[in-house]
Amino acid sequence: MPSNDKQRTSGEPMLVVRDLAVKVDDKQILRGLDLTVNPGEVHAIMGPNGSGKSTLAQVLAGREAFTVTGGEVRYQGHDLLALAPEERAREGVFLAFQYPVEIPGVSNVYLLKAAVNAVRRHRGEQELDAMEFLSLIREKMKLLDMNDQLLFRSVNEGFSGGEKKRNEILQMALLEPALAILDETDSGLDIDALQVVSKGINALRSPERAMVLVTHYQRLLDYVVPDFVHVLAHGRIVKSGGKELALELEARGYGWIEQETARETAQAAK
Amino acid sequence: MSTPAPRLDDLISREYQHGFVSEVESDAIAHGLSEDVIRVISSKKNEPPFMLEWRLAAYRHWLTMREPEWANVHHPPIDFQDIIYYSAPKSQKNGPKSLDEVDPELLRVYEKLGVPLKEREMLAGVAVDAVFDSVSVGTTFKEKLGSMGIVFCSFSEAVQEHPELVQKYLGSVVPYTDNFFAALNSAVFSDGSFCYIPPGVRCPMELSTYFRINAKDTGQFERTLIIADEGAYVSYLEGCTAPMRDENQLHAAVVELVAMERAQIKYSTVQNWYPGDKEGKGGIYNFVTKRGDCRGARSRISWTQVETGSAITWKYPSCILRGDESIGEFYSVALTNNYQQADTGTKMIHIGRNTKSTIVSKGISAGRGQNAYRGLVKVLKSADGARNHSQCDSLLLGDRCGAHTFPYIEVKNSTAQVEHEASTSRIGEDQLFYCRQRGLSAEDAVSMIVSGFCKEVFKELPMEFAVEAQKLLGVSLEGSVG
Numbered sequence: 001m002p003s004n005d006k007q008r009t010s011g012e013p014m015l016v017v018r019d020l021a022v023k024v025d026d027k028q029i030l031r032g033l034d035l036t037v038n039p040g041e042v043h044a045i046m047g048p049n050g051s052g053k054s055t056l057a058q059v060l061a062g063r064e065a066f067t068v069t070g071g072e073v074r075y076q077g078h079d080l081l082a083l084a085p086e087e088r089a090r091e092g093v094f095l096a097f098q099y100p101v102e103i104p105g106v107s108n109v110y111l112l113k114a115a116v117n118a119v120r121r122h123r124g125e126q127e128l129d130a131m132e133f134l135s136l137i138r139e140k141m142k143l144l145d146m147n148d149q150l151l152f153r154s155v156n157e158g159f160s161g162g163e164k165k166r167n168e169i170l171q172m173a174l175l176e177p178a179l180a181i182l183d184e185t186d187s188g189l190d191i192d193a194l195q196v197v198s199k200g201i202n203a204l205r206s207p208e209r210a211m212v213l214v215t216h217y218q219r220l221l222d223y224v225v226p227d228f229v230h231v232l233a234h235g236r237i238v239k240s241g242g243k244e245l246a247l248e249l250e251a252r253g254y255g256w257i258e259q260e261t262a263r264e265t266a267q268a269a270k
Numbered sequence: 271m272s273t274p275a276p277r278l279d280d281l282i283s284r285e286y287q288h289g290f291v292s293e294v295e296s297d298a299i300a301h302g303l304s305e306d307v308i309r310v311i312s313s314k315k316n317e318p319p320f321m322l323e324w325r326l327a328a329y330r331h332w333l334t335m336r337e338p339e340w341a342n343v344h345h346p347p348i349d350f351q352d353i354i355y356y357s358a359p360k361s362q363k364n365g366p367k368s369l370d371e372v373d374p375e376l377l378r379v380y381e382k383l384g385v386p387l388k389e390r391e392m393l394a395g396v397a398v399d400a401v402f403d404s405v406s407v408g409t410t411f412k413e414k415l416g417s418m419g420i421v422f423c424s425f426s427e428a429v430q431e432h433p434e435l436v437q438k439y440l441g442s443v444v445p446y447t448d449n450f451f452a453a454l455n456s457a458v459f460s461d462g463s464f465c466y467i468p469p470g471v472r473c474p475m476e477l478s479t480y481f482r483i484n485a486k487d488t489g490q491f492e493r494t495l496i497i498a499d500e501g502a503y504v505s506y507l508e509g510c511t512a513p514m515r516d517e518n519q520l521h522a523a524v525v526e527l528v529a530m531e532r533a534q535i536k537y538s539t540v541q542n543w544y545p546g547d548k549e550g551k552g553g554i555y556n557f558v559t560k561r562g563d564c565r566g567a568r569s570r571i572s573w574t575q576v577e578t579g580s581a582i583t584w585k586y587p588s589c590i591l592r593g594d595e596s597i598g599e600f601y602s603v604a605l606t607n608n609y610q611q612a613d614t615g616t617k618m619i620h621i622g623r624n625t626k627s628t629i630v631s632k633g634i635s636a637g638r639g640q641n642a643y644r645g646l647v648k649v650l651k652s653a654d655g656a657r658n659h660s661q662c663d664s665l666l667l668g669d670r671c672g673a674h675t676f677p678y679i680e681v682k683n684s685t686a687q688v689e690h691e692a693s694t695s696r697i698g699e700d701q702l703f704y705c706r707q708r709g710l711s712a713e714d715a716v717s718m719i720v721s722g723f724c725k726e727v728f729k730e731l732p733m734e735f736a737v738e739a740q741k742l743l744g745v746s747l748e749g750s751v752g
Contacts, residue, residue: 061707065699085706094707101704105722111708114718118709154722171708 012077014039014179014210021070022059029055031235040207044221044246045214047232048254053214054098057183061095062088090122094177096168098184103155111155112137116174140173144200162193169200181212186220198223218250231257302351305329308457315426318433328446328456335450341613342642342674343582345555348520355458419468422477425493428464435466439497443526443563451522452559455491462493467502476732477506492523498533500566505536507735523558531566538731540739542579548608553581560587564596572599574730576739578746581610588617591625598627601727605746606639615645620653629660632724635671636747642674649686656686664694665723717744
């Protein structure tokens with residue numbers, strides 16, 4: 001198992017995943033995954049299709065279709081898996097969806113306001129009224145170069161791929177999570193949109209906030225430079241390193257890691 | 271009709287079985303229906319002879335009819351001889367004495383809907399004296415309306431004070447021969463509302479809040495008649511958004527609307543009768559005939575309904591587009607949860623030239639609810655240039671409920687344009703998870719998604735009503751997720 005020792009800085013970790021095993025429809029997807037994320041860090045989770053990247057993102061956010069069969073997840077020192085999805089969200093866990101969901105008839109601004117106020121209520125803060133909310137959201141939209149009219153259209157309905165992803169980052173900017181998990185936020189983006197989205201993500205990096213970027217390609221990491229890169233294969237993290245690992249993966253593909261892992265496993269078995 | 275019809279003298283002497291105190295007893299008739307019962311009703315209400323004749327004709331016709339079986343609803347047979355057809359005023363002494371005696375579940379719903387305390391008492395049927403200033407408020411309104419020539423009163427009052435209007439319009443839209451329940455209603459209806467707007471008058475307020483006070487306890491056979499004379503306008507709100515305590519199981523109401531030339535009637539309903547419990551026990555059977563007649567050219571009738579209550583809803587608010595260029599509209603949200611059944615829709619009958627109709631129907635099924643849209647668009651030979659657009663959308667929550675659509679289209683004029691769109695969708699796990707991941711509770715998420723689905727209908731409701739209707743959907747869907 002690769003060591004994560006150099007990540008362990010002072011204070012409590014934001015997220016500790018220990019030996020996590022997850023099944024969906026009787027199929028084992030994660031098999032003993034370990035990951036520690038500290039405040040201020042950006043971790044990239046990479047890996048081939050089907051390695052379990054999205055499953056990890058969804059399990060952390062509380063998707064009920066997945067069954068945790070082993071291990072534990074601590075978030076800010078608490079048992080994350082014991083919380084309902086909305087409780088996790090209110091406690092500051094945010095998932096930017098790979099495929100943002102359309103909700104016909106519900107205006108984008110309505111959902112955003114409901115979300116922001118749900119979180120504010122939870123924190124014991126005063127809810128924002130319509131005017132306060134609009135001025136807040138306009139400020140955040142500038143950051144993402146978004147068109148005002150997207151606020152008044154139905155949630156994600158008829159949005160282009162780029163608009164959907166920007167809308168996810170806008171939500172993140174509004175909700176100011178402690179832990180942001182971005183699931184393939186770069187997929188389906190052209191280069192201009194990728195730059196805008198990356199700019200938005202970078203603007204939200206802070207010493208108090210941790211981010212986990214799930215991505216298949218190195219591309220996003222050119223713009224959002226991670227502190228750590230992990231390779232996920234067959235349901236566990238098989239290799240961790242710095243940002244240069246991503247470049248190596250880009251150059252050599254995932255195949256060599258899988259071979260390396262297979263060798264290690266064989267040796268361990270002896 | 272399994273029990274033999276009782277004789278007149280039995281009726282009057284028999285004691286009312288629920289043990290009402292004496293002054294009430296004298297105003298209650300025993301179970302069952304016969305010509306004598308109708309005579310008693312009519313004489314107790316001191317009606318003019320034309321009313322009695324009409325009731326009797328309706329009753330005789332009803333005897334020849336059979337209960338309809340075509341609707342997609344199921345219930346045990348109704349024993350029409352086991353119903354008390356007249357018991358006004360209903361005994362409040364039989365009801366709870368204070369809110370402490372009322373089902374806490376009902377109170378929780380009122381609280382959630384934000385119903386004012388005094389109104390909660392009224393809705394729960396608590397016997398309180400002089401609850402409402404609204405009675406006097408009602409009178410004030412009545413004076414103001416009266417100065418404009420608007421008649422707005424209970425049906426019984428209209429029979430006494432404006433018999434010529436009643437005689438002219440009663441049954442002119444829904445004749446007693448129309449259907450089984452309309453015939454029954456015509457024979458025995460006890461009360462209801464009456465409204466007449468004179469030519470050129472725009473009714474300055476939504477006729478609503480005090481209506482529900484005025485019309486409480488009108489019983490199960492309610493009759494409403496609204497006439498908008500040439501160029502008049504009225505917006506009428508029926509019902510209430512909080513669940514009504516009611517001992518009657520069968521409700522067979524009739525609503526008739528008449529719009530003369532250039533007149534406009536907007537009729538909005540929020541129906542939230544007791545739907546029965548989670549196992550499907552109890553609940554109201556709501557079998558209603560509602561029809562509007564666009565009698566004059568360029569007249570317009572709009573029906574907007576939000577149906578969330580009743581164990582069974584059977585109702586098709588319709589428009590007869592007789593006047594040239596008249597417009598009929600139907601906007602509906604029908605929600606069924608647990609074991610509720612709804613068979614609802616509309617009929618648009620195009621007779622005049624260049625008549626237009628719009629149908630927007632949103633059906634929501636949850637639990638084991640069954641929801642059917644049944645609609646008829648009929649274009650007669652005379653209706654050159656008629657146009658209709660229908661849109662029927664169904665939303666399913668869970669996998670034990672059902673949505674059914676029965677659109678009928680009959681077109682006899684080749685210049686007509688008729689469009690029908692339909693969709694069925696399901697609240698996805700994806701949508702729910704998305705909202706919850708943003709911090710919304712599952713309940714709030716469902717209610718938001720459902721409101722979005724109903725948006726086109728809600729925007730037709732008067733502002734305050736729309737907000738209440740939205741809350742109501744949330745409450746009605748409680749327990750349908752998770």
